[in-house]
Amino acid sequence: MLVSAILTSVGINSALCVLFLVLYSILKKQPSYYEVYVPRLLAEGSSKRRSRFNLERLIPSTGWLSKAWKLSEDELLSSSGLDAVVYMRTITLCLKVFSFTGIIGMLILLPVNCTGTELQQVDFADLYTSSLDVFTISNVKSGSKLLWIHFSSVYVVTIFICYLLYYEYNYISSKRIAYFYSSKPQADQFTILVHSIPVSAGSSVSDSVESFFTEYHPTTYLSHTVLRRTSKVQSLIVSSVFFFAHYCHQFFSFPLFLHI
Incomplete structure (x- = not known):
């Protein structure tokens, strides 16, 4: 695992994220895509098509990002429906998992891997072409007691994720049941x-x-x-x-x- 490969991967994925954000911010303003992005507002009559040309539609904007995160669940439920609430909770669930695993990896596993002696230390003078395997479990000697830290971390992360999934399942299930009873019979x-x-x-x-x-x-x-x-x-x-x-x-x- 080379530093140059990681930087290349990070650059490509960052560029794709920016591209997709720009395309979304432009396409959601086009009247021909209203059925895709705002079907609920069209059905309720809260939004109408605007056929006249407007230069603002071709300019990407990021204001919708802050508005999306500032909305409460009740506001999101009333404006976009239950599926939007479930989608946002899925994103927050992923952020919680990544944050927890990142903390364990940076504060616990990374120091353990760096103290290993199986691989040659990183040459910071030529960091761009150096390998980062010294920061991985490959640097821990086979049979070392330090491997138990890795095994314990796997169990801790698994228990944490299972708890989050159990909590989210109960929460979303209760929301769906409440939404079902509050809506008109179909x-x-x-x-x-x-x-x-x-x-x-x-x-x-x-x-x-x-x-x-x-x-x-x-x-x-x-x-x-x-x-x-x-x-x-x-x-x-x-x-x-x-x-x-x-x-x-x-x-x-x-x-x-x-x-x-």
Whole structure:
């Protein structure tokens, strides 16, 4: 691991980050990309397209970065939805993990590795072409008791990450449940998929379903929709239904939606 290779990698990744930030700050201002970046605001009518040319759209800006970090979770939830809250908490989770592991690596593991004698010390006179393996576990002698510090650090980091994941899972789950109960009921939340409908003689599938569910489930049955392979559009719908069925580890020979 050469210093020149690390600097090259850092330079390339930094340039890509700057490029992506510039592209995002420009593309999010373009009216043709409003459906991608602000679909919620468009649906609510809070944002409108502006077709007139504006030079400001072509100038990258960074003000949105500070605004994004200053928003509280309640403000982010009301403006962008639950998915945005989960995304921001995922970023903060990664920052916590990187910060914790960085502290352990710099304050504990790095001094341990530097005290090893397996490799030649770094030549600071020619640092650009020198190898940094002396700062890694390769510099610790095989069988040394110092290796237990590495093993213990792995366990500590693993326990810390597992605790964070457990905490975030419980927190996000509670947020999703609260968001679910606070939102209006949707038809897809009360829809089931059935198949192999027995058809009575002289009646259609729709009539058979209607009579069956109104007789045995009168308090929960609302309506039904039969999906048939009679056209190209409906075949695409049936394909999507079969994809959903495969995802649920079930296979349906005659898909039918029931709204309960």
